[in-house]
Amino acid sequence: MKLYGYFRSSAAYRVRIAFNLKGLTVEQVGIHLVKDGGQQLKPDYLARNPQGLVPALELDDGTILTQSLAIIDYLETVHPHPRLIPVDPVLAAKARAVALTIACDIHPLNNLRVLNYLKGPLGRTQEDVDQWYRHWILKGGLEAVEALIEGERFCFGDHPSLADICLIPQVFNARRYKIDISHLKKIAEIDRHCNEIAAFNAAHPSQQPDAD
Numbered sequence: 001m002k003l004y005g006y007f008r009s010s011a012a013y014r015v016r017i018a019f020n021l022k023g024l025t026v027e028q029v030g031i032h033l034v035k036d037g038g039q040q041l042k043p044d045y046l047a048r049n050p051q052g053l054v055p056a057l058e059l060d061d062g063t064i065l066t067q068s069l070a071i072i073d074y075l076e077t078v079h080p081h082p083r084l085i086p087v088d089p090v091l092a093a094k095a096r097a098v099a100l101t102i103a104c105d106i107h108p109l110n111n112l113r114v115l116n117y118l119k120g121p122l123g124r125t126q127e128d129v130d131q132w133y134r135h136w137i138l139k140g141g142l143e144a145v146e147a148l149i150e151g152e153r154f155c156f157g158d159h160p161s162l163a164d165i166c167l168i169p170q171v172f173n174a175r176r177y178k179i180d181i182s183h184l185k186k187i188a189e190i191d192r193h194c195n196e197i198a199a200f201n202a203a204h205p206s207q208q209p210d211a212d
């Protein structure tokens with residue numbers, strides 16, 4: 001299997017954590033999102049993912065899967081242990097809700113192509129773009145996640161779940177953009193704890209072969 005990703009991509013980071021938690025290996029192929037005007041927009045990559053987004057997972061038979069949560073769902077189905085979705089149906093729904101809050105409601109508003117569109121065609125200043133980023137990552141975003149999570153070491157239950165897999169990369173992003181999240185105490189504790197686990201640590205952007 002080949003995972004097309006980018007070291008700083010939080011969506012690819014989610015998939016790397018899932019692979020590591022399941023003890024699976026995958027060949028990584030770097031798609032540089034900035035170099036050459038963005039390698040994700042070149043015809044050879046668009047043939048793999050017509051959305052021009054990473055990650056994409058190429059299976060051994062050549063099938064391509066896109067969308068990080070769909071890829072993780074595929075891994076969960078094919079390699080069910082250890083589980084990334086809690087067995088308890090209520091906890092499972094809560095873990096999915098946190099994952100979807102991040103993947104559907106926070107991340108798309110702050111994605112590279114959205115920020116570039118604000119700066120380019122819409123002519124907004126860097127200050128406007130920074131304010132946009134800060135607003136959408138906090139309001140109804142990580143501040144809501146802070147209220148939703150129930151665990152102390154992980155978002156829900158005693159094991160890392162899809163919620164943690166989505167949370168840790170989003171926290172990395174927030175810090176990278178120098179967003180003050182120090183008031184989010186539960187998130188800070190879960191982030192600290194997860195980053196001590198080898199599966200999370202090895203998935204960190206700084207550990208990737210394509211890291212700048």
Ligand SMILES: N[C@@H](CCC(=O)N[C@@H](CS)C(=O)NCC(=O)O)C(=O)O
Binds near residue numbers: 008009055069111
């Ligand atoms: N919903 C998609 C989001 C994928 C996505 O937005 N990836 C970003 C990197 S985190 C990307 O490829 N951005 C390229 C761009 O904005 O041009 C998923 O979860 O896989």
